[in-house]
Amino acid sequence: MTDKKGWGSTVAGWFIERDEPETAIETESAEHDSSDSAADLRAQHNYNTPSPTQSVFQTAPPPPTGGQIDFAAVFVAAGVDNEEQQRVARTTELLRSLPAGTDAAVKKQIVEASLKAFGVPIEKIIEATAEEIQALDGYTRNCAADNEKLIQESDARIKQYEEEIKSIRTVMQQSVEEQQSLIKVCNEKKLEIQQVLEFFGRDKVASVVKASPKLHDPSDPAANPAS
Numbered sequence: 157m158t159d160k161k162g163w164g165s166t167v168a169g170w171f172i173e174r175d176e177p178e179t180a181i182e183t184e185s186a187e188h189d190s191s192d193s194a195a196d197l198r199a200q201h202n203y204n205t206p207s208p209t210q211s212v213f214q215t216a217p218p219p220p221t222g223g224q225i226d227f228a229a230v231f232v233a234a235g236v237d238n239e240e241q242q243r244v245a246r247t248t249e250l251l252r253s254l255p256a257g258t259d260a261a262v263k264k265q266i267v268e269a270s271l272k273a274f275g276v277p278i279e280k281i282i283e284a285t286a287e288e289i290q291a292l293d294g295y296t297r298n299c300a301a302d303n304e305k306l307i308q309e310s311d312a313r314i315k316q317y318e319e320e321i322k323s324i325r326t327v328m329q330q331s332v333e334e335q336q337s338l339i340k341v342c343n344e345k346k347l348e349i350q351q352v353l354e355f356f357g358r359d360k361v362a363s364v365v366k367a368s369p370k371l372h373d374p375s376d377p378a379a380n381p382a383s
Contacts, residue, residue, distance in 0.1 A: 212294040220299065227292075234291035240284035247271065247281050 217233040218226050231241055250270055254263050271278060353361050365371045 212290055213298075217291075217295055217298070219302075225295075230295050231288055231291050234287065234294065236284060236287045236291060240280075240287065243276055243281050243284050244288055246274070246276075247285075 212235075213233045214235050215233045217230045228238075228241060232238070247267070250267055251263070254266060258266075268278065271281065
């Protein structure tokens, strides 16, 4: 139990938990270690916490485009050359070619024998595989950091625009209130001046308005183009 737990903590960073049923042999140990492993996984995938793998890149990796990732270019940026990538790819293809019902021990024997036949050291394959996982972990964390930065900058711009919109709405409201006040004041002044017209009577006022080139009949639509 102690040896297994120590081994697990050593390689925890290179493995992603799979949603697969546990075997009868693994069940007992999994029950004891489940809480520890779950905590480890949460810690490893907390992208708000800086990760040492963010510095694995020797050159800037290509950004994702439309949700698609150029994995080969990402690996190269992390220093995983084409030969190392081919080792991992060949091993992956070999594993996929084995029948699903093949015993695990038999699978291991077949794969190891095939790799030895190709003259590929197993240690080199393990190293290259771990390098690729390290690169992907760093890439994910870098993208998460970029995404967080984008969100923060966008949020700041939204707040800026919201303040600007608020200011514009204030100006609009002030303008409406000023217009309402203007109408009120002008109507009060009109009522004051209207006393003169009322004194002379509607008929007299109508005849003067009709004869004057300066005045317009307020009932004539042409006199109120804005209405």
